[in-house]
Amino acid sequence: MIQNYEAWSPCGRYGVRISAQVLQKAITFCKNNCAFETGGIMVGYYNRRQNCAIVTDCSGPPRDSTCKRTFFRRGIKGLQQWINSLWYVKERRYYLGEWHFHPFAKPNPSSTDICQIKSNAEDRSYKSPEVIMFIIGGDPKTKWSCSSFVYSRQVGLIELVKGWERNSFKN
Ligand SMILES: [Zn+2]
Known part of the structure; x- marks a missing residue:
């Protein structure tokens, strides 16, 4: 059973919420593409306090994406x-x-991942001041894990961890 995912920065300034339904959709993209990296974008809105990204949907890989064993360019x-x-x-x-998705590997960001998220965050054509990076690793059919990060133009890359919810979430 896939559950809702919620993680926060220890300072309580940044959070992300992904519903089980969206997570299931991403996992299905991983299953269908098993040996190769895949991915897409996440869309949604921020809560009223502007500290938690509520993900309401995700895309799969656009047709012009590059999906290799250890590389993905959306x-x-x-x-x-x-x-x-x-x-x-x-x-x-x-x-x-x-x-x-990192097939059969840990959901740790590579140096390429960090460069890409940084350039997305600095692209002013996006509306958000921060950009979320969500990584799924492992075997999507049996045992997978995930991690999430936020890239803030001011602070840089921050890992979001589960278990800090008590800080933070209020609509
Ligand atoms: Zn990666």
């Missing part, structure tokens, strides 16, 4: 239309960050 095909439709047609959802 493409862009079709994403802008999707993001526009989430903002204008639906309920003001927007880009929150990225997720990707």
